[in-house]
Amino acid sequence: MDVADLKVLEAVARHGSMNKAAVELHTVQSNVTARIRSLEREVGVALFHRHVRGVSLTPAGQRMLPYAARIAKLVADAKLAAQDDGPPSGALTLGTLETTAALRLSPILSRFARSYPQVRLSLTTGTSCSLTADVAECRLDGAFVAGPVDHPELHVESIFKEELVLVTPRTMRSLELLRSVPDLKTIVFRMGCSYRQRLESLLAEMGILTATPLEFGSMDAIIACVAAGIGITLLPRGVVKGAAEQDLIAIHTIAPDKAYVETLFIHRHDAYVSSAMRAFVEVARSEHGALMVAA
Incomplete structure (x- = not known):
């Protein structure tokens, strides 16, 4: 089992399709199918149900999936930590409530983009429930959600009050x-x-x-x-x-x-806080005078 296998597992589970996962991973379906079969042989149980509409996780696959995402995230964080030197750069993937994006984020995003052009900032909107799950399951680096949030794996900071x-x-x-x-x-x-x-x-x-x-x-x-x-x-x-x-x-x-209601910023306790994230935090602090992420 290696990180590549776990990335394939996560992609197939998210898409419910070997073929769609292959497109995302820039490979062919036969390679994805072979990796999943190899992984199933290694763990000794079926991880997916195959059906005419695609695939779905078995109970064993559902239990394994969170660990796959966390391991892949830890490996990515280790690489990021080693390379994170000099001006902030690289990818920063955040989530937000649509209301927060409309009310609060425009000046933050505008100033951040001007100040740190080497950062590839990606912002997605969703509900508090979906964004919390995305952060917990390592699909987002952090997110703005409506409080309260009580999750043992997440660091939570109050940012705004609406x-x-x-x-x-x-x-x-x-x-x-x-x-x-x-x-x-x-x-x-x-x-x-x-x-x-x-x-x-x-x-x-x-x-x-x-x-x-x-x-x-x-x-x-x-x-x-x-x-x-x-x-x-x-x-x-x-x-x-x-x-x-x-x-x-x-x-x-x-x-x-x-x-x-409080708008909170959340991220995983065990996640590496990159220079890009720190820079985003500083811009947000200066725009709104709020502490966001514990460095």
Whole structure:
């Protein structure tokens, strides 16, 4: 068993396909199939179920996969640590909530790109749940997520505090009217979004248990749907302030114990903090005056 075998295992598991994994790894399917079969012979158990739609992990494969990702990450970190000399450079892969990207990251990213052009920064968006899993499973170097996060393998730092507000069509000037709306719809991100979970909890406390969720993949689409009168949502005040000032939507303050949420930066405890990551931290500190990653 070597690191190359583990990379193949992770790629096949992620794609659910030998062929798609081969494309990503710049090889042919027969090589991927041969490596997986060799790995299965070495560990003595089947790691994948083969079926007409592709492959899926067996229970043994599911147990092995986290170790494969961590070993591959440790080897990559060892190489990075040896080479990490001079000006920050190399790849830095981060994740963020879409709301954080819209509200907070633009000046950070702009200044970072100007100051450190040799760093290949990649930013992906997702829900708090998916981003936390991606960091824990070594697919991302770090991520901005909504708190709280309690994970034994992750280092967590509070960065920003956002005020959440209930967002409704502009004609709904009182939250009391929500109880009288037939077939109330919530306009939300996919499952795993912490704002969605908070909205569901808030409505439940108001005695509204039958709201129908409509899932969208972008913040702009969510705001547009609320403005069109389709439903309601819960978002940071800063995200919807402009639309409210244009009288496209109405925003409603909620109780402080429900309104405020911390945006956290997370990374693995055992990950090597590269010069690129340190530089990103310093830029973010100077832009927002917040400590992010323990060096």
